[in-house]
Amino acid sequence: MLTSVDGIKGQVFDYIIIGGGTTGLVLVTRLSENPSTLVLVLEAGSAHIDDANLLIPQQCWLFVGKPEYDWSFKTVTQRKHNITPKTEYSLGLGGKDSEAVPQSTISSGISQRANKLKASFICLHQHLLNTPTAWGALGNDGWTWEKFQAYSKKSERFVEPNHNTDVLTIMNLAQLISRPIVTSFPPLISNLEADFRKAMEAHNVPNIQDAFSGEIRGTSPSLSNLDPSTHHRSYATNMYYQPVAGRTNLKVIVDAYVTEIITTKVNGLTTAIGVKFVKSDNTYTANVAGEVCLTAGTIMSPKILELSGIGDPAVLRRAGIDVKLDLPGVGMNVLEHLYTGVTFELTDHFAGEQEVNTFDSLATNLGKQKESTLNLNTVDIAFVALADISPELNAKVTASLQTEEKDAGLAAQYKIQAEHLREKVPSLEILLAPGPANPPPQGWDASKKHVSLCFATNCPLSRGTIHVTSKDSLAIDPHVYENRFDLDTMVELVKYCRRLAQTPPLKGEGEGRLIEIHPGPDCQDDAAIAEWICNNVNTTFHTAGSCSMLPKELNGVVDPQLKVWGTHNIRVADLSIIPLHVGSHTQSVAYALAEQGLLQFFLKLLALIVVLAADIIKASHEK
Numbered sequence: 001m002l003t004s005v006d007g008i009k010g011q012v013f014d015y016i017i018i019g020g021g022t023t024g025l026v027l028v029t030r031l032s033e034n035p036s037t038l039v040l041v042l043e044a045g046s047a048h049i050d051d052a053n054l055l056i057p058q059q060c061w062l063f064v065g066k067p068e069y070d071w072s073f074k075t076v077t078q079r080k081h082n083i084t085p086k087t088e089y090s091l092g093l094g095g096k097d098s099e100a101v102p103q104s105t106i107s108s109g110i111s112q113r114a115n116k117l118k119a120s121f122i123c124l125h126q127h128l129l130n131t132p133t134a135w136g137a138l139g140n141d142g143w144t145w146e147k148f149q150a151y152s153k154k155s156e157r158f159v160e161p162n163h164n165t166d167v168l169t170i171m172n173l174a175q176l177i178s179r180p181i182v183t184s185f186p187p188l189i190s191n192l193e194a195d196f197r198k199a200m201e202a203h204n205v206p207n208i209q210d211a212f213s214g215e216i217r218g219t220s221p222s223l224s225n226l227d228p229s230t231h232h233r234s235y236a237t238n239m240y241y242q243p244v245a246g247r248t249n250l251k252v253i254v255d256a257y258v259t260e261i262i263t264t265k266v267n268g269l270t271t272a273i274g275v276k277f278v279k280s281d282n283t284y285t286a287n288v289a290g291e292v293c294l295t296a297g298t299i300m301s302p303k304i305l306e307l308s309g310i311g312d313p314a315v316l317r318r319a320g321i322d323v324k325l326d327l328p329g330v331g332m333n334v335l336e337h338l339y340t341g342v343t344f345e346l347t348d349h350f351a352g353e354q355e356v357n358t359f360d361s362l363a364t365n366l367g368k369q370k371e372s373t374l375n376l377n378t379v380d381i382a383f384v385a386l387a388d389i390s391p392e393l394n395a396k397v398t399a400s401l402q403t404e405e406k407d408a409g410l411a412a413q414y415k416i417q418a419e420h421l422r423e424k425v426p427s428l429e430i431l432l433a434p435g436p437a438n439p440p441p442q443g444w445d446a447s448k449k450h451v452s453l454c455f456a457t458n459c460p461l462s463r464g465t466i467h468v469t470s471k472d473s474l475a476i477d478p479h480v481y482e483n484r485f486d487l488d489t490m491v492e493l494v495k496y497c498r499r500l501a502q503t504p505p506l507k508g509e510g511e512g513r514l515i516e517i518h519p520g521p522d523c524q525d526d527a528a529i530a531e532w533i534c535n536n537v538n539t540t541f542h543t544a545g546s547c548s549m550l551p552k553e554l555n556g557v558v559d560p561q562l563k564v565w566g567t568h569n570i571r572v573a574d575l576s577i578i579p580l581h582v583g584s585h586t587q588s589v590a591y592a593l594a595e596q597g598l599l600q601f602f603l604k605l606l607a608l609i610v611v612l613a614a615d616i617i618k619a620s621h622e623k
């Protein structure tokens with residue numbers, strides 16, 4: 001239940017969860033199932049329960065950048081690696097200073113600042129079987145595809161739509177039953193889905209029969225976390241938290257900004273005894289006897305660890321923070337899916353008998369749309385391998401990954417990435433978006449219709465960093481295109497999408513129905529395409545990796561039980577623990593992750609509380 005600071009006075013919690021977003025709310029819902037377990041959630045944003053701005057997809061764009069919903073993080077200005085050395089460029093959105101909110105603080109939870117943005121993108125995705133298995137191979141015992149798939153089924157429930165069933169393939173979805181998050185297909189689709197699928201087939205990219213088998217190379221309709229009966233978004237707040245909000249052992253304080261985990265040493269291990277947070281300009285402490293778990297997202301979880309003195313000593317000292325635990329992996333290995341797209345004006349507004357639906361009308365009329373228009377969403381998505389779009393580049397990249405890498409952690413990851421490239425494991429994503437990928441260069445003419453072939457690089461070679469630079473400031477540096485092959489891959493994707501647009505039946509009749517407006521016909525050689533990409537690439541908000549689950553000697557932050565190395569009772573259970581990026585979107589990964597993380601809690605809790613309580617008492621007597 002929502003409570004005030006007074007409501008937790010004198011209490012000592014079994015669990016304190018920092019961040020009530022996607023993973024946080026799953027965790028607390030499950031942890032508080034036992035009425036004798038006292039759980040506290042501290043969430044920086046406001047509650048926004050039943051807020052239509054969050055529930056209605058696309059409407060949320062009205063609230064981007066508003067502090068009550070959005071953290072509005074900025075990256076540091078990115079260097080134009082390997083293009084024009086030493087120049088700097090902005091990341092995305094047409095040349096603003098430093099762009100790209102890399103992410104996930106915009107989330108789901110009771111949370112606030114983040115939520116609404118995610119309300120706009122409601123794609124849930126099938127998972128790629130190689131990824132959890134690769135996490136296991138990096139030294140994380142117990143992480144396998146089979147286990148991960150089982151946990152993912154614990155979170156999602158498919159509701160068959162009563163529309164568009166001629167276009168949509170209802171695959172093996174019956175397996176998704178009676179779980180919290182409702183998944184379905186959006187009520188409004190572009191009606192170009194079948195043409196896109198056939199064009200991909202013409203390029204030897206198959207249609208997928210069962211996208212939930214883990215084999216995702218090919219095109220298939222992706223689910224949305226959308227309830228077809230209400231047209232509302234189905235997410236952690238309304239599907240996990242709200243049904244259990246009345247539990248008296250579950251306390252939630254919103255507008256509570258966590259600044260530090262308070263620790264002491266017990267038997268040489270860093271041990272959390274409380275959490276410091278700020279609410280209405282006052283600072284408070286919540287006490288814990290069991291565990292503190294960070295689910296503050298990929299950007300804020302490393303920040304909170306560093307503010308608590310856990311991280312690379314050099315980073316901490318520079319920021320004026322006392323070192324409590326030397327853990328250099330904190331804030332390293334930051335992974336991101338980057339996207340952009342080739343935008344076309346659609347000259348024929350019909351696909352057969354059906355009108356093509358696009359987002360164009362939303363550009364000038366947002367907020368006055370019918371609910372169905374606000375539910376328009378991309379459906380068909382193709383996941384392909386680099387070898388599918390450029391065998392030559394695939395060979396070059398694979399060879400480069402076999403050369404010696406100084407950093408042992410990265411070397412281990414590159415070894416797996418090279419295997420995936422050789423085995424044609426999908427690392428790229430292509431979709432037909434019913435609208436411009438970026439604002440149209442000549443301004444928006446809403447009487448016209450646009451579609452884009454958007455693409456994303458899902459398994460980047462570059463690695464970013466997120467570190468505090470003082471007690472109040474954070475440097476988010478995704479190191480975009482630091483590895484030149486990430487940019488070369490995007491150049492090949494532009495060329496591939498152009499070929500796709502000329503492929504029947506997507507091309508249309510005669511001269512074709514797709515006139516390229518962005519980057520446009522003048523942008524032809526590789527250097528020009530690369531330049532254009534650098535100015536138009538965007539975050540997908542799928543940032544991960546900043547507290548990677550890896551062995552400590554490989555620069556890891558958490559062990560396979562999600563416990564921070566060198567600590568007694570501090571865990572991280574959000575997307576930041578992903579050590580090698582997933583080939584699909586991240587939201588359903590976050591749900592499965594939280595469900596799986598939970599198992600680790602239950603296994604350890606009893607033993608932990610007993611040991612911890614004894615050790616804390618002992619330590620206090622020794623002082």
Ligand SMILES: Cc1cc2nc3c(=O)[nH]c(=O)nc-3n(C[C@H](O)[C@H](O)[C@H](O)COP(=O)(O)OP(=O)(O)OC[C@H]3O[C@@H](n4cnc5c(N)ncnc54)[C@H](O)[C@@H]3O)c2cc1C
Pocket residue numbers: 018019020021022023024042043044045103104105106107108109110111112113114117118119120121122123124125256257258259295296297298300301304540541542543574575576585586587588590
């Ligand atoms: C705009 C946008 C669109 C997206 N679209 C999609 C999509 O279509 N499909 C998809 O699969 N994924 C999508 N994602 C990604 C997906 O939402 C994230 O991967 C997922 O929510 C990550 O979950 P998390 O629990 O790690 O973090 P979050 O859900 O971000 O939760 C972190 C929570 O911690 C809180 N917090 C942070 N710092 C503090 C602090 N100091 N004190 C207290 N609380 C704190 C935040 O306010 C937030 O509520 C999108 C993300 C964004 C931002």
